[in-house]
Amino acid sequence: MDLDALVGASELFTPADIEYAARVAAQAAFERDLTTPDGVADGVExxxxxxxxxxxxxxxxxxxxPMIGSSARTSRPTPGCDCRSRDAAVPETRPVPKRCHPRKAGNHKVIAV
Incomplete structure (x- = not known):
């Protein structure tokens, strides 16, 4: 399996898009294998x-x-919010105060002071 080729071909795919493509590929291989006499097409099962x-x-x-561009233009953190650094290696974190992104407060982390 050439993972680099698959990654390059599936740019912008969501996990659901990838799952759908995998199901389509598996179904096509299954149907092809059913129609071959020994159940294996081209030596690949x-x-x-x-x-x-x-x-x-x-x-x-x-x-x-365009969706990515739109998201980048409209996504602005609340002043004082450190939610964009949540992927950084941080030794200690705490939940973002409720004043920052009230609907998503439980999902963000900020650097502990």
Whole structure:
């Protein structure tokens, strides 16, 4: 399986998009294997990289470049909010105060002071 090719071909795909493409590829491989006399097509049992790439080529990603641009322009953190640094290596964290993103307060972390 050529993972680099699959990653490159599935840019902008959400996990659900990838799952859909994987199901399509698995179904195509299953149907192909059923029609071959020994149950194995081209010496490969099951789905191959080519099957997955073909399925990805047929699928439409949910996320589009305009959506990404729109999200980047409209996403502004509340002053004093450190929610964008939550992926940084932080030894100690605490929940963001409720005044910052009231609907998402439990999902963000800030650097402990």
């Amino acid at each position: 099951g789905a191959s990289t080519a099957d997955y790439l073909a399925a990805i080529g047929q699928a439409q990603p949910t996320v589009t470049p």
